[in-house]
Each structure stands twice: as structure tokens, then as C-alpha cells.
Amino acid sequence: MARGTILVTGGAGYIGSHVVLALGERGERVVVLDDLSTGRADAVLHGELVVGDVGDGALVRRLLRTHGIDTVMHFAARTVVPESVADPLKYYRENTCATRSLLEACAAQGVRHFVFSSTAAVYGVPEGGIADEDTPTAPINPYGSSKLMSEWMLRDLAATGALRHVTLRYFNVAGCDPAGRIGQSTPEATLLIKVACEVALGRRPELAVFGTDYPTPDGTGVRDYIHVTDLADAHLRALDHLRAGGASLTLNCGYGRGYSVREVIAAVERAHGAPLPVREAPRRPGDPPMLIARAERIREVLDWRPRHDDLDTIVASALAWERRLAQGAR
Numbered sequence: 136m137a138r139g140t141i142l143v144t145g146g147a148g149y150i151g152s153h154v155v156l157a158l159g160e161r162g163e164r165v166v167v168l169d170d171l172s173t174g175r176a177d178a179v180l181h182g183e184l185v186v187g188d189v190g191d192g193a194l195v196r197r198l199l200r201t202h203g204i205d206t207v208m209h210f211a212a213r214t215v216v217p218e219s220v221a222d223p224l225k226y227y228r229e230n231t232c233a234t235r236s237l238l239e240a241c242a243a244q245g246v247r248h249f250v251f252s253s254t255a256a257v258y259g260v261p262e263g264g265i266a267d268e269d270t271p272t273a274p275i276n277p278y279g280s281s282k283l284m285s286e287w288m289l290r291d292l293a294a295t296g297a298l299r300h301v302t303l304r305y306f307n308v309a310g311c312d313p314a315g316r317i318g319q320s321t322p323e324a325t326l327l328i329k330v331a332c333e334v335a336l337g338r339r340p341e342l343a344v345f346g347t348d349y350p351t352p353d354g355t356g357v358r359d360y361i362h363v364t365d366l367a368d369a370h371l372r373a374l375d376h377l378r379a380g381g382a383s384l385t386l387n388c389g390y391g392r393g394y395s396v397r398e399v400i401a402a403v404e405r406a407h408g409a410p411l412p413v414r415e416a417p418r419r420p421g422d423p424p425m426l427i428a429r430a431e432r433i434r435e436v437l438d439w440r441p442r443h444d445d446l447d448t449i450v451a452s453a454l455a456w457e458r459r460l461a462q463g464a465r
């Protein structure tokens with residue numbers, strides 16, 4: 136069957152740009168729609184970039200029609216948990232309402248396949264800190280709620296037979312393209328590994344450890360960090376699954392192992408070769424103590440085989456990219 140063109144929303148952002156690169160390496164036809172609010176045009180190394188809002192229904196319908204798009208990969212979103220606590224309606228507008236508008240356009244134009252960037256934040260505080268795909272969803276911050284509502288709309292639309300979807304619930308994504316072509320360039324980043332690398336290179340004065348009294352082995356937050364290149368591969372496999380006629384799926388994307396904030400700091404110190412200036416700080420609003428994936432299903436169903444499942448590898452690639460940024464790269 137002929138491969139249709141893929142619309143990648145948010146393809147100029149951190150994760151989206153890595154997936155666009157992987158699609159390009161496979162010779163897929165790609166159109167990126169991104170408003171460049173946190174993404175960068177020069178991170179789009181493949182396909183055509185259209186600058187615009189994913190919530191602009193008329194624009195999206197025109198793109199779907201004129202490019203003959205049969206698959207949408209939807210990354211565009213606001214992604215900062217504490218910001219969502221402070222400004223929840225922004226998250227419901229930019230994540231939930233924009234996704235509703237996108238889905239409406241997809242249904243109207245006959246898009247058949249949809250790959251959605253969801254999040255482990257839909258689980259809230261799962262028992263034991265570990266979640267499989269059947270763990271009840273109970274988000275504890277508006278970011279997670281905004282994404283869960285999007286999941287529900289997608290599920291319900293798929294139930295009408297309009298399209299099939301793979302919803303990928305990412306745990307904590309980190310690291311950069313091992314070849315150093317693109318990386319994480321998010322301005323005013325809040326994610327731990329990115330921030331720690333900025334501190335290592337003197338671009339920030341210190342690293343705040345948000346919470347040292349969690350019920351975890353060393354008192355700091357525990358997360359399941361997954362390399363962005365392995366995550367990009369999961370997207371290609373999701374695409375192949377849908378093209379082969381596979382059923383709609385919801386899958387965790389993680390390695391099934393957790394690291395504390397202190398363990399991440401130690402890994403950055405190993406890669407950097409020097410201690411980081413660290414300050415203990417209060418808990419950050421909206422943060423669960425521990426979030427680890429049970430991630431067997433994606434291996435079984437998509438035959439996903441991660442190749443970068445190692446914290447030191449993840450951190451080394453993130454630090455290498457940060458050095459390039461410090462030298463003026465994108």
C-alpha cells in the first residue's frame with residue numbers, strides 16, 4: 136500500500152524533531168505544523184515546516200487536504216507540570232481544546248491513523264509508584280488531566296470507526312540524537328537532566344532538588360528516564376502497526392526502572408567530571424513521589440527493543456548537546 140504523508144504537530148520541539156529525523160531517515164513524507172512557541176525551525180531536519188497553531192481548524196483542514204495526509208502524529212502541547220498548576224486553563228485550551236479541534240479536522244478529512252503523545256502523568260500517584268496500562272488513571276495536576284481528556288476524545292472518536300490510534304504514554308524523556316544533529320533546545324527548560332546539564336556548564340548557578348522527604352529510598356523523586364531515540368523508534372513501530380491494520384492501542388513508553396534525583400545528579404557529575412552546585416528545596420507542586428513504567432506491553436505488541444537503556448548513555452548525550460548549545464549550535 137502507498138505510504139501517505141504524515142502530519143507531525145509540534146515537530147519543531149524536542150521529541151517531535153527527533154521523530155521527524157527518524158521518519159526522514161526512513162524516507163517518509165512529512166509536513167510539520169508548529170507555532171514555534173517552544174520549538175525551533177532549525178530543529179526540523181526533514182520535510183516541510185508550516186508555522187501555525189494546531190488549534191486553527193481551518194489551517195489544519197487545508198493542510199490535511201492539500202498534502203493528502205492519512206496519518207497524524209500529535210506532539211504539540213504545553214508540557215510544564217508546575218505551570219499547569221499555576222495556569223490550568225491555559226493547559227485545557229492548548230492541550231485539550233486544541234486536540235479536540237485537531238481530531239475534528241482529522242475526522243472531517245478522513246485521516247486514518249493517529250499517534251498521540253500522552254504522558255505518565257495520567258496515572259497520578261499509582262500504588263507502589265509503578266503503573267501498567269491498566270492502572271487506573273488519576274492525574275494529580277492539570278497537565279495530566281488535560282492529556283487524559285485528550286486520550287478520552289481520541290478513544291471515543293476511534294470507537295466510531297473514524298480512525299485507529301496508538302496512544303503512547305511517555306515516562307521521562309531525556310537525552311539527544313547520538314549523532315549530535317539535534318537535541319533539546321527548550322528555552323527556560325524545567326526538566327531535571329536538561330537543567331542539571333545547564334548547571335554543569337555554568338549556564339545556571341545551581342540545581343534545586345525539589346523535595347528530599349519523599350517516601351523513596353533517598354527521599355528524592357524517582358522517575359523512569361527513557362532515551363529520546365528509543366522513543367522515536369517506538370513511534371515508527373506504532374506507525375507500522377497502524378499501517379498494517381493493527382488495532383488501537385495505549386502503551387507505556389519507559390524502561391521499567393527508576394532513578395532518584397540524587398542518582399541523576401551523580402550521573403551528570405560522572406559525565407561532567409566535577410560536582411554540581413546543589414541546593415535542597417521544598418517539593419514542587421504537582422510532583423508525584425515515584426513514577427515507573429511497567430513496559431512489557433510495548434515490547435510484546437510492537438516488538439520494541441530499546442538500544443540506549445542506560446542512564447549514563449542518556450546523560451552523556453544530553454551533556455554533549457548542551458556543550459554544542461554553549462558553542463552556539465541550535
Ligand SMILES: NC(=O)c1ccc[n+]([C@@H]2O[C@H](COP(=O)([O-])OP(=O)(O)OC[C@H]3O[C@@H](n4cnc5c(N)ncnc54)[C@H](O)[C@@H]3O)[C@@H](O)[C@H]2O)c1
Pocket residue numbers: 144145146147148149150151168169170171172173174175187188189190209210211212213214229233252253254255304305306307308309321
Ligand atoms: N518531555 C517529556 O519528558 C514528555 C513526557 C511525556 C509526554 N510528553 C509529551 O510529548 C510532547 C512533546 O513534548 P516535548 O518535550 O518535545 O516539548 P516541546 O515543548 O519541546 O515540544 C512541543 C512543540 O509543540 C509546539 N507547540 C506548542 N503548542 C502549539 C500549538 N498550539 N500549535 C502548534 N505548535 C505548538 C512547540 O512550539 C514545540 O515545538 C508533548 O505532547 C508532551 O506533553 C513529553
Ligand SMILES: O=c1ccn([C@@H]2O[C@H](COP(=O)(O)OP(=O)(O)O[C@H]3O[C@H](CO)[C@H](O)[C@H](O)[C@H]3O)[C@@H](O)[C@H]2O)c(=O)[nH]1
Pocket residue numbers: 214215216253254255256305306307308325326327328330342343344345346355356357358396419422426
Ligand atoms: O530542577 C529540577 C527539576 C526537576 N527536579 C525533580 O526531578 C524529577 C523529574 O522532574 P522533571 O521536571 O524532569 O520531570 P517531571 O517528572 O515533572 O515531568 C515530565 O515527565 C512527566 C511524565 O512522567 C510529564 O510527561 C511531563 O511532560 C514531563 O515534564 C522530579 O522529582 C522533580 O521534582 C528537581 O529536583 N530539580
